[in-house]
Amino acid sequence: MKNINQKDYKNYVDGIVPKPTYLKNCIWAFIIGGLICTFGQFITELVMNYGLNKKEAATATPIILIFLGAFFTGLGLYDRLGKFAGAGSIVPITGFANSIVSPAMEFKREGYVLGVAAKMFSIAGPVLVYGFGSSVIVGIIYYFID
């Protein structure tokens, strides 16, 4: 091992470092992400059957999905799904709810203000900052172009 040259060393390291399982991760992300969206489509059509118009359904669907995402995170089931679903469970709006409940539960012992309420936004906060921020910028540009 002492007189190993760089090339051999690289081969040695490559042999030990686990191969990234790109394909497997992508297939799981596709299937779980796709299924969550299909379920979202089902919810949309369900609430429209109850008489909501398209715009109201576009508000009701995220509310229901966020409730379910938060609830299943509380039960500990959503994180189990996330172990193999990866981005398939993170990117849908249910993952946004998960990103709120997960750290908030974890930091409960630090209290209900600086623990739960503050840690809720450790990931959701940046999402809202960049989301709202970019929407205002788009609004400014649109206002002056139009």
Add this chain to the structure above:
Amino acid sequence: MDYIKAFLVGGIICVIGQLLMDGTKMTPAHVLVTFVTSGVILTAIGIYEPIANFGGAGATVPLPGFGYALGKGVIEAVNKDGILGIFTGGIQATAGGVAAAVFFGYLMSVIFNPKTKK
């Protein structure tokens, strides 16, 4: 047919997220921020609207769909209310989801305790 479209579009958006996480070592937080911002920008330049019309929930349920709601809301509000719409449009369009996230997020965090890692 709507379900198949939602599955395909939603699945593809999640695969892009997975590739960003595996390929560039972005954290989930960075992926979510990138996706929301891209959703707003793609909506502003008119690319996301046709994706949303085609994919339905497949385009609106993933985080770029949140950006789509923000972008669409702000443009509609600027058309309707002028300069005030710049500040009210995005948040008005997403108020339901954000309030639900805050309320249910807090409620569930208080009710449930983290499960011990197995």
